[in-house]
Amino acid sequence: MTIALDRPLPVRIRRPRGVGVALAGAFLAFAVAAAALPGLFAGDPLAADPRHVLEAPSAAHWFGTDQLGRDVFDRVVHGARHSLTIGIAATLVAAGLGVLLGLLAGLSHKYADEALSRGFDALAAFPLLLLALLFVAVAGPGTMGLIVAIGIATLPHYARVVRSQTFVVRQAGYVTQAVAFGDSRPRLVLRHVLPNVIGPIPVLAVIGLGEAILAAAGLSFLGMGPQPPSPEWGAMLSEGRGYLSIAWWTSILPGVVVTLVVISLTVVGRRLHRRFEGRTA
Amino acid sequence: MLRRLATGLVVLWAAATAAYLALLAAPGDTVDAIIGDGADTPLIRAQIIQEWHLDRPAVVQYLDFLWRALHGDLGRSYLLQRPVAEVIGGQLAPTLTLASSAGVLGVVLALVLAITTRRPWARRVSSTLELVLVSTPPFLIGIILLSVFSFRLGLFPVSGGQGFASLVLPAVTLALPVAGVLTQVLRDGVDRALDEPFVVTARARGLGERAVLVRHALRHALLPAVTLIGWLFGILLGGAVIIETVFGRPGLGQVTLNAVTSEDMPVVLAVVVFSAFVYVVLNTLADLAYLIIDPRLRRS
Numbered sequence: 001m002t003i004a005l006d007r008p009l010p011v012r013i014r015r016p017r018g019v020g021v022a023l024a025g026a027f028l029a030f031a032v033a034a035a036a037l038p039g040l041f042a043g044d045p046l047a048a049d050p051r052h053v054l055e056a057p058s059a060a061h062w063f064g065t066d067q068l069g070r071d072v073f074d075r076v077v078h079g080a081r082h083s084l085t086i087g088i089a090a091t092l093v094a095a096g097l098g099v100l101l102g103l104l105a106g107l108s109h110k111y112a113d114e115a116l117s118r119g120f121d122a123l124a125a126f127p128l129l130l131l132a133l134l135f136v137a138v139a140g141p142g143t144m145g146l147i148v149a150i151g152i153a154t155l156p157h158y159a160r161v162v163r164s165q166t167f168v169v170r171q172a173g174y175v176t177q178a179v180a181f182g183d184s185r186p187r188l189v190l191r192h193v194l195p196n197v198i199g200p201i202p203v204l205a206v207i208g209l210g211e212a213i214l215a216a217a218g219l220s221f222l223g224m225g226p227q228p229p230s231p232e233w234g235a236m237l238s239e240g241r242g243y244l245s246i247a248w249w250t251s252i253l254p255g256v257v258v259t260l261v262v263i264s265l266t267v268v269g270r271r272l273h274r275r276f277e278g279r280t281a
Numbered sequence: 282m283l284r285r286l287a288t289g290l291v292v293l294w295a296a297a298t299a300a301y302l303a304l305l306a307a308p309g310d311t312v313d314a315i316i317g318d319g320a321d322t323p324l325i326r327a328q329i330i331q332e333w334h335l336d337r338p339a340v341v342q343y344l345d346f347l348w349r350a351l352h353g354d355l356g357r358s359y360l361l362q363r364p365v366a367e368v369i370g371g372q373l374a375p376t377l378t379l380a381s382s383a384g385v386l387g388v389v390l391a392l393v394l395a396i397t398t399r400r401p402w403a404r405r406v407s408s409t410l411e412l413v414l415v416s417t418p419p420f421l422i423g424i425i426l427l428s429v430f431s432f433r434l435g436l437f438p439v440s441g442g443q444g445f446a447s448l449v450l451p452a453v454t455l456a457l458p459v460a461g462v463l464t465q466v467l468r469d470g471v472d473r474a475l476d477e478p479f480v481v482t483a484r485a486r487g488l489g490e491r492a493v494l495v496r497h498a499l500r501h502a503l504l505p506a507v508t509l510i511g512w513l514f515g516i517l518l519g520g521a522v523i524i525e526t527v528f529g530r531p532g533l534g535q536v537t538l539n540a541v542t543s544e545d546m547p548v549v550l551a552v553v554v555f556s557a558f559v560y561v562v563l564n565t566l567a568d569l570a571y572l573i574i575d576p577r578l579r580r581s
């Protein structure tokens with residue numbers, strides 16, 4: 001086969017992914033630590049210092065200072081709590097409701113399944129951000145509003161996967177056998193169906209967490225999140241936008257941190273995905 | 282095909298209903314929202330209740346809402362006291378201009394990248410770039426571009442929606458994440474297609490590598506990409522709301538944000554139902570596009 005030699009090989013290139021995944025994991029661990037104990041890594045995020053306003057990054061202020069003389073690094077570290085809490089809680093809401101509704105759809109009668117599935121389709125038909133805005137309009141802005149909004153808006157991802165998995169598991173021999181043994185319905189669902197459909201959900205949730213954090217930052221950027229002076233990442237970017245001409249660091253550096261978190265989640269999520277691929281019901 | 286249409290209609294109906302439920306669940310009194318900062322007397326309240334038919338049962342109001350939506354009447358804005366269609370219609374043009382130019386730019390960029398970065402090193406650079414683009418919040422891309430090209434280099438206006446120069450940065454901002462995702466999908470598709478036997482046949486016929494790539498492999502890679510059209514639209518429209526804020530452009534984004542903050546529910550509802558409508562239409566069109574791209578489907 002001489003033809004094969006002069007073209008790029010169709011084989012996937014093996015990246016030295018160990019390093020990337022390790023870096024991503026370490027960064028995520030740091031972010032979680034910052035969210036849990038921000039005081040350990042940074043000073044007061046609300047301490048204003050009118051003598052040092054909009055100073056460029058330096059040894060004293062790693063990320064510079066903002067328009068009130070607050071240290072941007074301190075605010076970013078403390079902001080991890082807001083942003084990660086919203087992201088994680090929204091993902092839990094989405095995955096929890098998604099698994100529940102997906103199971104329900106997969107196990108119920110044809111018509112109920114059809115109704116639920118069209119419901120998922122309808123939710124998925126809205127652009128994530130617009131749907132979230134609709135729910136924010138109902139639930140009100142702030143942390144709770146964002147969690148509910150993003151949680152409901154991203155629920156179809158999980159529900160659809162669980163539903164199709166349930167269809168497969170329903171036909172499995174061990175389920176038939178359990179039915180023959182006279183297992184009660186709740187026991188059947190909890191012992192035999194649920195553990196076998198839930199497999200892909202954690203990996204999906206890791207990737208979904210990145211999406212939720214992006215959405216939360218976007219909504220906060222629009223002023224729908226925790227209100228100032230709370231140091232939320234998206235809100236910091238929005239505040240910094242006004243000072244962009246003289247101080248790029250107040251908006252761009254928090255944004256870079258958001259990006260790094262999402263990249264890390266994607267890298268870790270993809271690695272997990274490859275690792276557990278094919279290991280479903 | 283008929284089944285597809287019926288499903289689309291059901292999804293639309295469900296979307297409208299969900300949106301209406303949200304309206305019912307909204308906190309605060311509708312009458313308060315309509316009065317806003319205006320005069321508040323029992324007489325005016327009674328007038329408003331009568332004018333907006335708020336004394337009817339919720340079910341009747343819902344059916345009325347559906348009936349009117351079916352005729353393209355999306356109700357009236359509480360705040361502006363004008364038909365919602367007018368409010369949205371007036372701001373649609375700048376958003377559509379932004380979204381469509383970003384969409385075209387993103388697709389072209391993705392096609393070019395997927396075809397030109399076949400060499401291992403180029404592919405590695407490109408896929409790292411894609412990962413970064415996909416993970417970056419669109420408003421950060423906008424702020425970086427703004428900082429470099431508007432404030433540092435002074436090449437483009439800082440804000441506003443007038444003329445071509447003010448369109449460049451927002452369109453690029455919106456196009457980059459789109460290009461990131463599409464390139465990944467197209468590249469995977471091309472990789473898979475190149476493993477197929479027909480590629481060997483094409484090469485055996487003496488076709489050049491470029492022709493094999495563009496005429497055969499890319500055509501196959503387009504199929505999964507077309508499926509993404511609904512997603513693409515969502516990104517473009519949702520992204521436009523944010524990008525318009527970053528660049529201070531007029532458009533649907535401003536209208537939506539104002540409506541959300543002032544609890545002008547008919548406008549919020551209309552934007553959401555409208556976007557669901559476009560999504561369903563696009564997905565139906567995508568199904569038709571399959572028939573054009575894939576001759577095998579035409580026979581069945």
